[in-house]
Amino acid sequence: MKKPKIAWITDTTSSLSKEFIKQHNIHVIPLHVVINDKFYKETIDITEEDFYNRMKNEEGKFQSSQPNIGDIVDLYEKLKEEYDFGIAIHASSTLTGTYQTSVMATEMAGFKLFAIDSHTGSYPLSFLVKRGVELVEKGVDINEVVTQLNALREHTRLFLVPSNLDQLHKSGRVSGSQKILASLFNIKPILSIEDGAAKIKDKVRTEKKALAWLVNNLKDDLHSKKVQKVAIVHANDRERAAGLEQLVNETFPHIETEKLMLITVAGVHTGVGTLGLSWVNE
Structure with missing residues (x-):
């Protein structure tokens, strides 16, 4: 029986390395960031680093936007000619409409697609893509691959600590009085991506x-679960990210770590200097 030719699709919230994308021929749909009403395609027109530098140094409105459906239809029309079907793993449908747009586009293009709403973004989304590729390469049945990836979503962790509440206030997530009180008392909210949505966890x-809180939550999971790698995510603050990585390495010397720039979809709300930890329980 002929092995089916499968196209892998994700979006720029997955934070996959250029090497992995090239090696496995991943088709990455760029989300848009919007600076003072001007649209830029992520990783094509603007890097995450450039975005955060501008957010730090410029006044104005910083937003994110989902891809244009026409661009995705065009992609799926091309993939239909070359592949038997596709597997698309996208950022949480609660945080961005990319998943819904992808599903609509595949119907318009007539391209068979297994679409997965990751319920997350950043490192956990990259983990799901890599695990999916690994399972397919092992010859696991496609329906079983989708089942395993959907089950794995519930075991992802992504915690973020904004350096201040300025951007959360601008985006309407906190009130002016909350921002003032947090500043006065040096209060740090800890955000968690759970069931696809952002919640204030503590x-x-x-x-x-706040950093001790992150490390302790990882420690709690390690009592009963296996974690191979931890990602330190940061909104263009390499120095503080290195400090958090050192804390994780000293506390858990057996766990691999990597530093990742925070996806701009999250950064438009949490702001420059946000720090976080992410891992997947296996």
Whole structure:
């Protein structure tokens, strides 16, 4: 029986390396970032680093936007000619409409697609893509691959600590009075991506306590679960990210770590200087 030719599709919220994308021929749909009403395609017109530099140094409105459906239809029309079907793993449908747009586009193009709403983004989304590729290469049945990836979504962790509440206030996530109180008392909200949505998981005093909170949550999972790698995510603050990575390495010397720039879809709300930890329980 002839082995089916499968196209892998994701979006720029997956934070996959250029090497992995090239090696496995991943088709990456760029989301848009919007700066003062001007649209830029992520990773094509603007890098995450450039975006955060501009957010830090420019006044104005910083937003994100889902891809144009016409661009995705064009992609699927091309893939239809070359592949038997596709597997698309996208950022949480609660945080961006990319998943819904992808599903609509595949129907318009007549391209057979197994679409997965990752319920997350950033490192956990990259993990799901890599695991999917690995399972297919092992010859696992496509329906079983989708089942396993859907099950794995519930075991992802992504926690973020904004350096301040400026951007959360601008995007309407916190009120002016909340911002003032947080600043006065040095309160750090800890955000969690759970069931596809961003939630305030806890509030602590001082950044030191916030980072200890992150490490302790990882420690709790390690009591009963296996974690091979931890990602330190940051909104263009390499120095503080290196400090958090050192803390993780000292506490858990057996776990591999990597540093990732925070996806701009999250960064438009949490702002420059956001730090976080992410892992997947296996």
